[in-house]
Each structure stands twice: as structure tokens, then as C-alpha cells.
Amino acid sequence: MSTAHEAHGHHYTTTGLDNRKIAIWAFIGSECMLFASLISTYLIYKGKSVVGPYPHQAWTDPSTGRVFAPILNIPITSASTFVLLMSSLAMVLALSAVENKGKPMPPGSGWWDKALTSSKLWLWITCLLGAGFLGFQAYEFTSFVHEGLTIRTNLFGSSFFTLTGFHGAHVTAGVIWLGTLLAIDHKRGLMPSDTLAVDLAALYWHFVDVVWIAIFTLLYLIPD
């Protein structure tokens, strides 16, 4: 009577979906409220800082006369945004590569067709792009500190670093997660049966990406 279980591990579910798939969606819903709180705090405090430096205009310190340039560097951040967007694309390709592992290739397909079927390749690219984005952020943070904005400086500094820091932490977690998948892929190769594992990481990765789009638009593009 219980043969079913030994046959294949995963249990009967109401929706037919794996539990983890539903849990990750619940988790993402929760995360939305988390970032909503962070972003609205930033917007509420926008323009409320009593001292500079400010995100979009210059500021002269009345006491020292020192002039602070506008903090946010749109060109560089546009670049890092592009990098993160591309990582999402790579993620999609990685997922499909895992799904279609072992499918015979149509005759006459070239190296790029092969490339498209390599989950390792695309996972690596996703990871590296993610890491690249973090690199940009590290650079951004350090240069801001040099320009005189720390997390303690003013309301802008506190809300900016906390918000983008939280996002950066999420990206880091994502990179680690993808890293473990890569490790598995190198160890025994990810098979179509592993699709779900990759799919979960992908969902999370895309979410983190979308959040960044929101942050980029609301913080960087909209001047005050």
C-alpha cells in the first residue's frame, strides 16, 4: 500500500506543485512589504535632511564653506543596473538549459547552440554579473563615503544606505544560492529533474532584480 512513497519521494499535493514553489511565492510577497517599507521611508525623508550632502543638488557646508557635489552618480548606476538586468537574462537561459538537458540538438547547430544548452555557462554568467553589480555597489558606497556621505550623516544617508544595503544583501544571498547550484552542477551536473531547484533560485533572482528597477527609478532617476 505504501509502495507509492518508495517509488518517488515527493508526496501528493493539492495543487500538484511542490511545496517549495508555493513557499517561495509567499516569501516574495512578504519581501515586497519589506522593500515597500524601506522605499517609502526613503521617499518620506526625501528633502528632509537638515544638512547635506544631498542626492541631486550640491550643498555648501555653512560652517566650513566646503562644497559637496550631488551624491548620486546616474551614469555609473545605469551601468550597474544594466549588468543586473543582463544577469536576469542569463538566469532565464540557465533555467532553460537545465530543463532541456540531454535533448538531442537539431542537425547543423553551431557552437552558440551548444552554448545555449550549457547550464554551467549561464549560471556562471549570472553569478558573475551579480557579483559585478555588487562590485559597482561597493565602489558606489566607498566613493560616497569619500564625498562625505555616511550612514550617519543625515536622513538621506541613513535611508539611502539602509535601503540599497538591504538590496545588496539580497543580491549577495542570491549569488551564494546560485553558487551552490553551480557547485552541484560541477559535481554531478544539473538534470531536468533539478529544474525546480533552479526555478526557485531564478524566481528569487528575478524578484531582486525587479526591486532594483524600482529603486533605480525612484531614487536615481526622479530628481527632487
Added chain:
Amino acid sequence: MALATVLILFALAACSGSYPNSTFQPTTDFNRDLTSLWDKMMFWGTIVFVIVEAILIYAIIKYRRRPGTPEPRHVHGNTLMEITWTLAPALILVFIAVPTVRTIFKTQAEAPASALQIEVIGHQWWWEFRYPEYGMTTANELYLPIGRTVNFALRSADVLHSFWIPALGGKRDLITNRTNYLWFTPDSTGEAAFNGSCNEFCGLSHANMKFRVFTVSPADFESWATHQKGNAVYPAASAASAASVQPVSNAASAQTAIAATTQPPAPAAAAVSPGFVFPREKVPPHVMPTTPIPPTVRIADAVIAAGDAERGLATYSRSACIGCHKIRGNPSSLGIIGPDLTHIGSRFTIGSGLFPNDAKHLAHWIKNARAMKPGSLMQTLGKGEHDPIMNSTVTMGGLTDPQIADIVAYLQTLK
């Protein structure tokens, strides 16, 4: 039960004598609005309560299981009934919501320009009251002219507080970095005294952040305000000169003050009126605090009685007091951290409504304010006293009991 509530509450409202802080007093336009709203609420609330509890009790009695109770009929629902008890409450809510919204906009409108402006500044844990119209500042005791609208501008010097005089109307919070407004017209209070309190938890002595309110005739108010605006009158002799000086002309007053230390008080004193003060005999008991003095703080009555204002002025002007307190007319007393003491002698309470303002309590207060009022910013001053916040004993620069008695004598002359 709720029906009882209403009845009892109205009863209470009526004989508000025994309930001095009752919110059901028709003393101001503001409070009348709130009370009439409350009446509507209680009316509908009682109806709802009675209906619900009545059906409930009827049901559980009628349908209790007795031997031989038949299998019940198995209704699973009834759309019509369910619509009924969706709409009925909705309707009731309309009856509550309409007057609510009206009152919101009425009570939160701009105060009339003619209103008497009073700035209320909350401190941990006392109240600063400024009358810009009279260029005058006092603490913990408000005088309001009967019949004139007052508009309070509410600010905080530190954490959040909330300004409430239950008998005169609703409360408003004092919010750091913001200004709130609250206005009403005490039009039917008569010459009366009320208690106010802080209602937003603001730390250790939140419970001890109280104040007093006196509604007086416009004439008396003028007299009080003009006198309060004037500099400290010391000794009473110089009242004539001091009381008459226009806005804080420190030069003149300073001289009188200094002169005062050298000259003995002139007999002319009696002649000068110290300005209106709420008549002591009319002060209702609930306004006079009965807070016991903590047993750890002791100072002999004989010593207090021996206090001398002359020496007091001298000691005061050299003591730590002047760092925090201002006495307009005493050139050395310019502090702004603590309450303004210019006319401390004319107040009924000290410690933000915590103790009656008499020699005994004042002396104990000066000796060890922090033992008298938890967390008080005013440090312990009595020599050999234990400071509960520093957790140390006062030695250097501490005041001896006789010195304290002298200071008390001096302060009491500042009517």
C-alpha cells in the same frame, strides 16, 4: 450593562463635583461637541449591545439541550437574514459617521484670529507656557480668560507628550519637530480650577507631568498677565518700580535687585498690589496635590521657619540654581533649562503639579528633587543627600539645610 454605563456616566457627568476630571462637562464649545458625539455613540452602542446580548441570552436559554430535545432543524444559512445584519449595522454606522465627520472638520478648523495664543512646550517632565501676546513665560499653571477663545500651539523640547484638560476638551500630542494646534473657548466654566495631565508616555515621570488650569474673568486675567510679565518683585518694596516696568528692561530691574540686597525692605511694600492671583480659598481640593514626601528626604520644620529671604537671595544667586532657572529681575539667574521662577511665589504647586507650593515642600524639593520626583532633571542639591541618578552623595557645593531654608524664603517672596 452598557445601558447602565450610559446612565451612570451621565449621572457622573452631572455631579462632576465628585469626579473633578470628568470628560462630560459642558465647559467649552469644544467639549460640548465631543460630548454630544459621545451621546450619539453611546445611544447606538447601547442599542447594539442590548440587541446582541438579548438575542444571545434568549437563544442559549431557549435552545439549551433538555432530555428529549429533538434533532434540530439543520439550516445552513439564510441569505435574507444575513443581508439584514449586514445592512443594519451599516445604517447605524452612517448615523455615527455623519456627525463624526462634521465634528472633525468643525473642531480642526483654523482658530479665530482673535484667539489668545498660548505656546505649550513639553519637557521631561514639566510644562512651559508662553503668552506671546504678553511677552511672558510661566510654567505648569495656566490662566485662561473666560469667554475668549484660546489657541494652544503645542511643541515638544524632547520626546512626545500629550496635552489634556479632561474637563475642557480633548487632547493633542506634542510632537518633536512639529507644531500641533488645539483651540476652544472656556465660555461656561465660571471662575474655576482644573487639572491637566500628560497622556503620551514620555518616560520615567510621565505620571508626574501634570499641570493646573485657572479660568478667570478677563479683568483678572489682564491683572494676572501684566503682573506675570513684570520682573521679579524683590523686595516687595520695589514692587512699584518693578511691576510697572515695561517688557523686561533688565537694567532697571537689575539695579532694584542688587539694591535690594543692601537696603532693608521699605514699609511702602504693603501698598503695592502683586497682581491678580486665583483666590486661595476658591481653590478646590483636587487641585492641591497630596503626594507624600518620600521618607528618605528630611528637613526640620524649625530650620525651614528660620529661613531669611535676604540671605536667601544672596545664596540663590551663587547657587547651582541659576544655571537652570530664570528669575527676570535677578541678573545672575538666567538659566533656561528649568521652569521660569520669576513669579514662583504666585503658584499653587511645584514639581509640575506634584506637590503644593509651600515652604515645607519647596525645601524638600530643593534638597533632593530627584528623590521627590523620579528622574527629575533638577539635580540633588542638599549636602549629604543621595542623588539617585548619579548614584552618589552630594558633598562639594551642596546646600546646607539653613541655606535651603533661606532660598525658600526668598523664592516665596517672588509673588
Added chain:
Amino acid sequence: MATVAASPTYTSSAGTPRSVLMDWLSTTDHKKIGVLYLHTSLFFFVFGGLEAILMRWQLMKPNNTVLTAEQFNQLFTMHGTTMVFLAIMPLSAAFFNYLIPLQIGARDVAFPRLNAFSYWVYLLGGIFITMPIFFWLAPDGGWFGYAPLSGRSYSPGPNMDFWVLGLQILGISSLAAGFNFVTTVINLRAPGMNMMRMPMFTWMSFVTQFLIILAFPVITIALVFLQFDRFFGTTFYAMSAGADPLLWQHLFWIFGHPEVYILVLPAFGLVSEVLPTNSKKPLFGYPVMAYSGILIGFLGFGVWAHHMFSVGLGPIADTVFSLTTMLIAIPTGVKIFNWIFTMWGGSIRFTTAMKFAIGLIAMFTIGGISGISHASPPSDLQQTDTYYIVAHFHYVLFGGAIMGIFAGIYHYFPKMYGRLMNERMGSWHFWLTLIAMNLTFFPMHFAGMLGMPRRIYTYDAGQGWELFNMLSTIGSFLLAPATLLFLYNFFTSKKRGEQCGPNPWDAPTLEWSIPSPPPEYNFAKIPMVSSRYPLWDLTHPERTSEIPHTQTGWTEAEMQTGEYDMTPMHVETETRTAKELGIPMPSSTIKPLFVALGIVLMFSGLLFMPKGMHVPAFVLMGGGAAMWIGFLYAWLTTPLEEHH
């Protein structure tokens, strides 16, 4: 009833004390975790009650000196925090754990180890935030810790550090449980158990889980800001930097109001199980009950500023939030009336559970009506931050949440232990509690409207409050023996209570179709559910025959589909163990406990920062982090079930 004679074999927890202890520490069985939750949260309820009793003692008469200001402020802060986060929420969690899988016909929750993790985080977090009261170092900023008072500049001591970090820790527990139960309810329902056939408790719990996963992130962020301010000198609530105190208030209450429904909806669910069973009638208007629950939860997110009517948001905002708040009366009223009409025309059996359920209807209505009276901003200006508010929320919390939970405990005790609780003692407990709670909390209405502010450690004589405070104090002193009686009944009945079969109350839902206490695997054969009241379909078909849209027979073909053997609805008498039946169960593991411990240690490290004690700080934070990461890795790399 085969099981009446002697409790089934699988309940005999043979073994040395040590192995029994390990058994509990490493359990992944939702029922055992439920029992752990129940006992821990009962302890915290008593603890919070004792804190309350101390407060009442101090407030018994004017100018009393039983407690100092420091002590009183810590007591009311911890009383509120304890009751909300350590007593009622986990009491509900005890029922989520124990009942949801049984009610939907599952063998466990979706993530059994995550479930254990939630409990251990709760337990350790509870200890973390409760410890300091024994040294009078407990949080003292009120249960909603308003900024800037809660900031470092006005609360320099460690007190509020414990609060900030403690709530962060407890949040992790609630969120983890939230994801777990959302998944469980969506995905582990037995075949045929569609949403409109779920027992009402599962429904209300389901709504509650959504409130949790959507509301807790908000307070998490509010706390992160406060934590950064206190430890790293950020400026979120730094008034000198131009910060706005209302930021905290908005964030807190966007969480805080949904939170109060998180506290009461599970109790509503329990009552919705007790009433039909003891009235021999189906729940009146089941669909509306479900929808009203959803509506309450939904509206609950749009009313938060009714806690801020005195901060001066302006007439527009006050109007909007006043109206949304009043709207909630409608779905709640629907529940009240549907409960009453569930009993209407029924045949009511007054079990203790039933008495508490009826008590909830009567008492919660009072709290609801006072709630409406401060949903009107102008009149709230005379009520807010007075004892009138204290009266309101104790009627909804004690008269609502606690009464419902007591009903649930008396009702489900037999399922948990295979024995009945003593009904005579139960009756005494109920009547004492009912009288004492009204004696305690009703006079507070008067004290409040007669000008008594809340959160005052002392008050002066002659203010007209003496009588009401004396009454409240007497009432609270009566609540203690009442609660003691309950505890005595609870613990003695476990051993000496009269043994009962699988379904002592003749209840209609799945959990009553299996033995009491249930075997580790719950259902030897997963039943195919074809109705809202499957057991009544078997025993009293006439009771459910009139209910539309719930009857669908199953074809043989359908029976064969699905992963494991499914059988028509039946009363389960199987008493063999999972091993004997070859049902794979999640293997027990102690890793979640250590992950939880690591996280708590990591947070505790921060406590040393302000004192400049960096060595212990970094040792604890580093060690804690290493610990939880290590054990989490081990956890994730070991399969849930050992394959046999």
C-alpha cells in the same frame, strides 16, 4: 470505540528520561511542536498575568509605593509585549500546529523542520526578552516603543536593546511559521478538501498567516531602523537630524493593527468549531463567515492611523481612517450574528468549551462597541491614552482572544491527550473568569472617561478614580485563582482525566475521525473528503444533507488516482506505528534548535556593543553566525525522511 479501553500503543513514550528529552528537543512532529507551543505560551500567559497583578497592586490605591516608577514602566511594557508576542500569538500557533494538518487531512505541515525551528526561535527569543525583568533591566518604553523615547538619547540603558532585538528574533519565528502554514493550507489538503470545505478554524488561521507574512516585514523594518539608530548612530529617529517621530508610528501601526486581528482571528476560528458541534447544527452561513474573515483581514491593513487620532494628521486623514475603521464593524458583526444563529434552533450542550465560546460572543461585543466609540476621532480625543482604551483592548483581547483560546483548549484537550478535562472545575473556571474579567476591566471605562491617563505608575488622591481602581485590582486578584484552577485542571486531567474515544463531542470534522491522541502519521489512510462535515455525513447525514455544493461522490477511477492510497471517509481505528505501516515520517533532528540558538546568540552579541565591550560582542556575533550557518547547511543537505 476501540481506543477507549486503553490509550493506543504508539502513545507509550517508552525510554529513559534522557531519550525522552532528546525526543522533544529533536521532534519534527507538528503535534509535539503544538504541545510545546501550548505549554510555553501558557507559561508566558501566567507570567504576563503576574506582571499585570503587580501593576494592579500598585494602582490599588492613590500614591501607592509598592512599585517604583522604573519597575512599573518595565512591568506594563513587558506585560503588553509578553501577552501579545509571547502568550496569545503562540497560543494560536499551538492550535495552528496541532490542528491545521489534522483538519485538512495532512500527515504533517509542509516544512516540518522549519516548523521546529519556528518554535525554538520563539522559545529562545521569549527567554531573551523576558530575562532582564529579573534584574529590573527590562524594556520600559511601552509595548509600541514610540520614538524618540525608545532611541538611545532618551533610553540609554540596555532595556530597549532587549526589546528591539527580542522583537526582531520573535519576528523571525512568526514569519517562518507564516510561510509554512500558507503552504500547508494551500498544498496539503486531502483530496476533495477544497477551500469551501475547510473547517472554519483553518480558514481563519489561513487569513491570519497572510496578515503575518504581510505585516511583520513592516515592523521588522521599523525595528531595523531603531536598531541601527541605537547601535550604529543612524538618524532615522534622531530629532536633531530633522527626523519625523510619525515615521515610527506609521510603520508600527501598519503592523500593529493587523496584529490585533492576528491575535483574534484564530480565536474566532476556534469558536466557529465549538459552536456548531455543541449545537448539533452546521455553522450558520459558512461562506459569509469565510468571506467576512478575509474582509476583516483586508480592511485591517487600511485603518492603522486610528491609533494616531491625537497626533494631528489633519481632518482629511482622520475622516478616511475613521470611516475605514467603522467599516470593520460590519464583517465582524456578521460573524457575531452568524454565531448566534448557529445556536438558534439548535440543541445546545453547555460544555466548558461552549461556555467560553458564548462568553466570547458576549464580551467581544462590548470591546467592539467601545472600539467603534473611538473610531470617531473627535470622541477619541477624550479617550485615547486613557484607561478607556485599556478597557477596550482588554475586552477584545481577554474577552475575545483569551476566551476563544480557552474554549479551544477545553474542546481539543481530549484530542491531544485522549482524556477529558474536568467539567466541574472547568465550569468554575469559566464563571470565575467571566465575573473577574468584568470586575477588572469594566470599571476602567469609567476611570478613563473620568480623566485617568494610562501608563501612570501613581495617581493622586481626590481625582475621583479610587473606587474604580480598587474594583479593577480586586477583579485581577480573582483572575489569578481562576487561572490557577484552570492550570490545575489542565495538568491533572492529562493523567487522571476520563479517557475518551476519537470523537467525544460528536464533532463533524476530519480531526475527530482519527484516534485520540492521533498517531504520529495522523491518517493511516488519507480520507477522500466530499463534504464540509465529513463525519456528520457518516453519522448524521440528515444534519448536512441540506448543505449545497458540498456533496460530490467519488468514482472508483478517482479513488485510484493520486499518489498514495486514498479511501472514502471513515473513522480510523488503525493503531500500528508508522514503521509498521511503512509510512515515511520526517526524521527527527536537533539541527533546527541549533540554528535558532545560533541566531539568538548572534543577536545577543549586539548587546555588548554600546558598552564598548567589543570582544564578547564579536565573539558572540561571529560564533552565533558560524553556528547557525553551519547547522543550516547540515540541515539543508540532509533529506527530510530517511529512506527505508
